[in-house]
Amino acid sequence: MKNRIHDFINTVSAIGMLVILVISVITIAGKLAYTREPISITKETYAYTEVVVQPGDTLWSIARTQVPDQDPRDVVGAMRDLNQLESAEIFPGQVLTVMVKQTYQPLQLAGGLPD
Numbered sequence: 001m002k003n004r005i006h007d008f009i010n011t012v013s014a015i016g017m018l019v020i021l022v023i024s025v026i027t028i029a030g031k032l033a034y035t036r037e038p039i040s041i042t043k044e045t046y047a048y049t050e051v052v053v054q055p056g057d058t059l060w061s062i063a064r065t066q067v068p069d070q071d072p073r074d075v076v077g078a079m080r081d082l083n084q085l086e087s088a089e090i091f092p093g094q095v096l097t098v099m100v101k102q103t104y105q106p107l108q109l110a111g112g113l114p115d
Contacts, residue, residue, distance in 0.1 A: 044101055044102065044103050045101075045102050046099050046100070046101055046102070047099070047100060047102050048097050048098070048099055048100075049066065049097070049098050049100050050095050050096070050097055050098075051066060051095070051096050051097075051098055052093065052094070052095055053090050053091060053092055053093060053094040053095075053096060054092060055092045057090065057092070058088070058090070059076045059079055059080070059085075059088050059090060060072055060076060062079070062096065062098065063075035063076050063079065063098075066098045066100055067098070067099075067100055067101065069101070070101070075098075076088070078099060079096060079097075079098055082097050082098070082099065083096050083097055
């Protein structure tokens, strides 16, 4: 009798898990089928770029121009470390290396999704 009860409980559990799996697959498939926006995968990498200091430039202005989406204080600190600057004093014609974030899409769907 105990084996029949355990078999019944196992069967009900397996059926319940199967129902949840089927509902999940249908939900995900429905979401993908009705999504009108193209699927995009973006990745971010960091690269070094060289900047020639112009008259009137400061580390702060270069940081805000080259890396506008980050806190300029962090970028100025990184530039000072990267360029081994003792102070924030820079001169026109000086070449500074700046680490910038690059975003790219490694995969693009040709033609997008059908309407």
